[in-house]
Amino acid sequence: MRLLFITALLTLSIASLGQQQQILNGNFEPTDGNDSRYLAITEKKDGKWHRVLYLLHQTTVAMQGWYLDEKCTIADSLQIWYHDNKAVSSIKEYRNGVMNGTTLEFHDNGMMKDSVTYENGRRKGISLGWDKDGYINDSTSFDGQGNGVQMHMYSGGEGKVYSAGRWIQDTLKNGPWNYYHKNGTVMAKEMYKNGKLETCKCFTETGEPIADELCIEKEAEFKGGQEGWAAFLRKNLDANVPVRKGAPVGYHRAMALFVVGADGSISDIKILHDPGFGMGAEFIRILKKSPKWVPAQQYGRNVKAYRKQPLTFVVQ
Template sequence: MKKYLLFFTIILFATISNCHAQYVYYFDDQLAITKASKAVVIGKGGKEDDGLFRLDYFLKKGGSLLMSAHYTDSSLSKMQGEFSKFYADGSIQEQGTYLNDEQSGLWEKWDSAGRKSDSSIFQTGKAVTKSVFNYYKNGQMSYYSYEDSLTDILKRMSYNEKGELKTEVYFKGQNGILKSYDSGRVMIDSLFTREEKEAQFSGGEILWRRYLEQTLNASTPVNNGARNGIYQVIVRFIVAKDGSISNVTSETKHGYGMEQEVIRIIQNGPAWEPAIQYGRKVNAYRRQPVTFVVQ
């Protein structure tokens, strides 16, 4: 979260029941201090009994609570103590603690459905252990990963939509074991590297941009009557071990021929560099964005 040591507006309220002053801050959409007339977020808070300064951030329009943070004082220069972030419906999104302006101890995140997506332990601002959880649409866990940098251990497990274990990986250093489960059978294989790389266009980002410039018909949305604006098309496809492309589909539906144009250049383009998992080439899905600008 950005912090700015600029001027701020303070409104003091005195009550018989609480002798602490209440402060009001005005922020823009980047959480920079601004004038009240330009505010998007309003911060309200004050000093608590433990000596820390608590500030709650509210969306100006609607008044929903965005997050709650603690600082050493009202200048907001150093974060210290509990921190919470919320979704628009009030459910918790992220929670943890700061120590001397650095993340410390247990930090957790939840998705919009209330399922835990991340659990990490921090020391002096760096995550020393990290757990990641992914889920299918039906709520079943699809993937779990645990990494401990102190002991150099990595664990990963994947599941099918019924909750049945599909693969299990355990690494200690660069040496690991892969177990695959299929219809009651267990296949065990040795692994000798954690190297992983996402599938990419042959030659990397520079050649991908050049390919777009030479091949993509950027006038497609204009020719089909699209209104002014910025349109990001996202296509999904499979890059096989040999780099060949298949199953090209669109995740967006902007229309005006944009999705079809991106699918065309992916299908008719050169082979890609396959994904690498544990030092081996594997089949992998790839999501590729392409942006059209109409003006």
């Protein structure tokens, strides 16, 4: 009922002749199931198709852009995406389905995040990146043929280098990549070939080698893994929340994004997909009640990292 109400509400507010409406999932595919995420409103204008995506659980605009085809698979002209707080997330320019021109990305506080120039789908020229406080933390230079170099810096404006290396085909690391501690000593030396990691050596802040088996990356996880997470949910989750709020029978999948600190603490919880009927709020409540997680590991040390976590509610 909630989905039908939202769809009807949006239809009344923006309806016009020639518009097409679809419910899409997170992969932008048509759906009529519990994985619905967007309401797509598409209209032909001046020989092109203009599409607006609305987040169903928030009834806010997620994206608007232009396409050359009715199915909206060939982007053309501007594509503007928005954060959940309605601030602009990115502005991208396409020509016949290929990125061309300058792409701008923004943090959710409105500060510039990235500025990259594309030519026929390839990165070209010098690009810069900034942290949320406006300090430069990234610099790249590409030749327009897929080859480039990158230097990434620690946030905070101190100008301390975190990593440096080369790219091929725009997205594949190639050759040596070096990573540095904040004191300037080498933290890790990686060797890539066509995007594949071949060797990795790690070091402490004083230059002492770290055992190879510790020179790996691990994602943050709940203590005890999936079994530990399931046991925590059985004990603490109020699974009847959607039942009491009248959710339809079926499986309802929510998705959260949050930060797991180097000490395992959870912060910056954000619901990426909320099926409604109180499920998003219950997910936030359960995450705030969660004990510390096992932090992510990188080059023999604990690091702060983002974590995406799904949660499925079952209504019988």
